Amino acid sequence: MYMGMPPQLSAEERNAALEKAKHSRQVRSVVKVRVKSGELSLADVFKLADTDPIVGKMRVAELLAALSGVGKIRANLIMERLNISSTRRIQGLGKHQIAALISEFVPSISRGKLVVLSGPGGVGKSTIAAYVRKHKSFWVSVSSTTRKPRPNEKNGVDYFFLTDQEFDEEIARNHFLEWAHFAGSRYGTPREPVERVLASGANVLLEIEIEGAKQVKAQTPEAILVFLEPPSWEELVSRLEKRATDSEQRRAERLALAQEELAAASFFDHRLVNDQVENVVKKLLSLASAH
Ligand code: 5GP
Numbered sequence: 001m002y003m004g005m006p007p008q009l010s011a012e013e014r015n016a017a018l019e020k021a022k023h024s025r026q027v028r029s030v031v032k033v034r035v036k037s038g039e040l041s042l043a044d045v046f047k048l049a050d051t052d053p054i055v056g057k058m059r060v061a062e063l064l065a066a067l068s069g070v071g072k073i074r075a076n077l078i079m080e081r082l083n084i085s086s087t088r089r090i091q092g093l094g095k096h097q098i099a100a101l102i103s104e105f106v107p108s109i110s111r112g113k114l115v116v117l118s119g120p121g122g123v124g125k126s127t128i129a130a131y132v133r134k135h136k137s138f139w140v141s142v143s144s145t146t147r148k149p150r151p152n153e154k155n156g157v158d159y160f161f162l163t164d165q166e167f168d169e170e171i172a173r174n175h176f177l178e179w180a181h182f183a184g185s186r187y188g189t190p191r192e193p194v195e196r197v198l199a200s201g202a203n204v205l206l207e208i209e210i211e212g213a214k215q216v217k218a219q220t221p222e223a224i225l226v227f228l229e230p231p232s233w234e235e236l237v238s239r240l241e242k243r244a245t246d247s248e249q250r251r252a253e254r255l256a257l258a259q260e261e262l263a264a265a266s267f268f269d270h271r272l273v274n275d276q277v278e279n280v281v282k283k284l285l286s287l288a289s290a291h
Contacts, residue, residue: 027054032066043102049090056091060084067105078104081174103199112203113288114220118213119228120258122240124274128228129207131281139197140205144170147185150245178208178215183253187212203288210264224291226284227268231275
């Protein structure tokens with residue numbers, strides 16, 4: 001017999017092998033049915049896989065696709081995002097990958113709410129965000145941007161200030177939940193902290209411009225999109241005029257853009273008029289608990 005040839009099996013041995021394969025298929029299909037019905041959670045299956053090699057040899061993609069509401073396509077997307085190869089078997093998963101998969105599928109009741117606050121530049125989104133930051137039930141995301149810091153802004157607090165090259169790298173690594181161009185710079189929401197906080201059960205607020213808000217909704221339909229409107233157009237103009245840190249040309253650009261942005265309001269789940277900060281904050285908090 002040459003090396004590498006399959007072993008010669010007697011009829012009896014062949015039957016035994018076929019029986020074994022059939023048994024494995026049956027075990028895996030029972031696991032899938034129990035996962036689909038919600039009887040077994042992902043964590044339960046990972047525990048089973050520790051002691052049962054048949055479960056351990058199951059492909060991760062097959063397991064995820066069995067979860068109710070998760071098809072093959074979504075299973076593949078999730079695995080790609082978590083850097084798990086599409087042919088990986090459960091027994092080949094690392095500790096971090098297991099933890100990431102489990103937190104991805106924490107039942108939606110205990111997951112935090114993702115609230116996206118958007119609206120025209122100058123309407124006062126960042127003031128609202130600063131107030132929301134004081135509430136324990138909310139975590140406010142810190143964005144990355146290629147814009148230069150303003151005099152009193154701190155790296156890691158107001159934004160992560162990145163070079164164009166660094167921003168490109170973050171895009172290439174799929175590190176942004178969304179990103180968009182705004183007034184000559186790029187802005188993006190780092191994905192990982194948002195997912196970590198949501199999985200822990202706390203709510204997350206993103207204060208971002210409109211294109212980014214649309215991207216979030218496309219990826220995460222359960223996100224709550226809130227459009228902040230100025231009490232009046234005149235009020236918005238006067239707020240933008242007061243922005244001393246902007247140059248004349250920048251102010252004009254922002255005004256033209258704000259006009260376009262106001263037209264996007266209908267895309268949002270909720271519209272709030274920014275009459276009084278406390279009022280808006282109260283409504284935002286109650287939206288998150290009502291949904
Ligand atoms: P500013 O330069 O005045 O701080 O922000 C300009 C605009 O960028 C604001 O409308 C702000 O909401 C938006 N923005 C801030 N961070 C992000 C982000 O991560 N993604 C997107 N799409 N927009 C952002």
